[in-house]
Amino acid sequence: MYQLGWGVDGGAWSWRRRLFAWEEEQVGELISILQSVTLQVHKEDRWLWNLEKSNVFSVCSAYNFLTTQTTVVNPVDAKLLWHKELPLKVVIFAWRLFRDRLPTKNNLIRRNIINLDSSSCAG
Numbered sequence: 001m002y003q004l005g006w007g008v009d010g011g012a013w014s015w016r017r018r019l020f021a022w023e024e025e026q027v028g029e030l031i032s033i034l035q036s037v038t039l040q041v042h043k044e045d046r047w048l049w050n051l052e053k054s055n056v057f058s059v060c061s062a063y064n065f066l067t068t069q070t071t072v073v074n075p076v077d078a079k080l081l082w083h084k085e086l087p088l089k090v091v092i093f094a095w096r097l098f099r100d101r102l103p104t105k106n107n108l109i110r111r112n113i114i115n116l117d118s119s120s121c122a123g
Contacts, residue, residue, distance in 0.1 A: 020113060021111050021113055049061070
């Protein structure tokens with residue numbers, strides 16, 4: 001990616017399909033982050049997971065991080081949501097609901113996926 005150019009108009013940012021508005025925002029954030037990165041050829045390249053003292057990734061630490069974020073609209077006990085007897089589609093729906101990620105008309109407008117005056121969605 002570095003050789004293709006990861007600046008704003010660099011070749012590293014060409015996609016096979018048109019990006020959604022929320023994806024464009026994430027790409028913009030990534031470009032901002034990468035602008036401050038300096039590659040060091042003689043240093044070891046490795047991943048560090050800052051949520052664990054050992055710096056090693058664990059599903060448990062990722063899950064704990066995600067479930068304790070303040071972006072949750074209605075806090076819910078994770079043990080109730082991730083129950084093995086619930087159908088996966090119900091769990092995913094509830095997770096998206098509590099994270100305010102359902103494709104409602106208001107969410108689609110806020111994320112610039114549809115226009116305010118769009119007639120393709122019911123109010």
